[in-house]
Amino acid sequence: METVNIHEAKTHLSRLIEKASKGEAFIIGKAGMPMVKVVPIDEADMPKKRRIGFMKGEIVVPDDFDTMMADEIEETFYGGSLFPK
Numbered sequence: 001m002e003t004v005n006i007h008e009a010k011t012h013l014s015r016l017i018e019k020a021s022k023g024e025a026f027i028i029g030k031a032g033m034p035m036v037k038v039v040p041i042d043e044a045d046m047p048k049k050r051r052i053g054f055m056k057g058e059i060v061v062p063d064d065f066d067t068m069m070a071d072e073i074e075e076t077f078y079g080g081s082l083f084p085k
Contacts, residue, residue: 001026001027001037002026003027003028004026006029009028025040
């Protein structure tokens with residue numbers, strides 16, 4: 001496994017990351033002592049992508065959603081209706 005010092009890692013970070021993403025792990029050291037090991041991420045460790053709109057057509061929002069149960073809510077908080085009928 002390749003070992004690079006911090007200065008070299010900073011200078012060639014893009015190249016090192018590209019190699020690691022292809023499965024070639026490496027170690028970054030400081031003053032000749034190993035500090036960290038850089039390894040590629042497994043597919044299982046990758047966060048799942050969120051898909052916008054994946055439930056389209058599955059959920060129906062009523063037209064009166066913003067006024068649903070307004071009378072009950074007003075009665076609970078204000079003791080009466082703010083919107084006369």
